[in-house]
Amino acid sequence: ETGVTQTPRHLVMGMTNKKSLKCEQHLGHNAMYWYKQSAKKPLELMFVYSLEERVENNSVPSRFSPECPNSSHLFLHLHTLQPEDSALYLCASSQGQSYNSPLHFGNGTRLTVT
Amino acid sequence: GESVGLHLPTLSVQEGDNSIINCAYSNSASDYFIWYKQESGKGPQFIIDIRSNMDKRQGQRVTVLLNKTVKHLSLQIAATQPGDSAVYFCAENSNSGYALNFGKGTSLLVTP
Numbered sequence A: 001e002t003g004v005t006q007t008p009r010h011l012v013m014g015m016t017n018k019k020s021l022k023c024e025q026h027l028g029h030n031a032m033y034w035y036k037q038s039a040k041k042p043l044e045l046m047f048v049y050s051l052e053e054r055v056e057n058n059s060v061p062s063r064f065s066p067e068c069p070n071s072s073h074l075f076l077h078l079h080t081l082q083p084e085d086s087a088l089y090l091c092a093s094s095q096g097q098s099y100n101s102p103l104h105f106g107n108g109t110r111l112t113v114t
Numbered sequence B: 001g002e003s004v005g006l007h008l009p010t011l012s013v014q015e016g017d018n019s020i021i022n023c024a025y026s027n028s029a030s031d032y033f034i035w036y037k038q039e040s041g042k043g044p045q046f047i048i049d050i051r052s053n054m055d056k057r058q059g060q061r062v063t064v065l066l067n068k069t070v071k072h073l074s075l076q077i078a079a080t081q082p083g084d085s086a087v088y089f090c091a092e093n094s095n096s097g098y099a100l101n102f103g104k105g106t107s108l109l110v111t112p
Helices: none
Strands: A004-007 A010-013 A018-025 A031-037 A044-050 A053-056 A064-070 A073-079 A087-094 A109-113 B004-006 B010-014 B019-025 B032-038 B045-051 B056-058 B062-067 B072-077 B086-093 B100-102 B106-111
Touching (some): A004 A087, A010 A018, A018 A031, A018 A087, A031 A073, A044 A064, B045 B056, B045 B062, B072 B086
Parallel strands (some): B010 B106
Antiparallel strands (some): A018 A073, B004 B019, B019 B072, B032 B086, B062 B072
C-alpha cells in the first residue's frame, strides 16, 4: 500500500473515447501531481495542484484535463487521445512544495490508446 | 537546457557487492535532491533525499553523496540484494519550485 491509490491500473481506449483516471492520497498531503512516464524518457510533469493553485506544463495538450475537487482526490479526464499518448500515468502527492519534501507516487495507470 | 542526467543506463552487480549509481545535474541553483527506486509494475518509491547544505546522508544500506563543486550526486547501496533490482532515478527541484526534474534512470540488475 503506497498511500497513493490510482484507478484503473490498466486502461485501453479508442481515440474517440472519453475516460477518466482517478487518484486518491491517504497521506494528508496538500499537493498533488500528474506525471507521464514514457519508455526511455524522463518523467514529465503534466499538472500540479498545490493548496488552491494549479500549475501546468504548457506543453500538455488540451485533450488532457485535470480536476482536483479536494486535497485528497485528483482526476485526469481524457478525450480524443492519440496513440502517442500511450504511457504510464503517475499520480503523486507531497506535503508542501516538491522542493521541500519528496513526492509519494501511486503505482500508475497503464494507458493504451488504440 | 538545464537537466538531470545519469552516467550509465544499466548496471549489473553481483549479490553482496556494493552498488554505486551516479547522477549529474546542471542547475547550480538546485538545492534539494532525491533518489527513487522503481520496480516493474510499480510507481517510483522514495529512497533517500539530501539538501545542498549536506555532503552525505545515510539511510538503511544506502548512502547519498552530493558534490556541489562538480554537480554530481551518487547513490551507494551496500551489500546489494536481488530485491534491489530496479530502475533508479535521481531528481532535483526545478527552477520554478513546482516540480521535481527527473533523470532518465539507471537499471540495476543484481545477479546471484
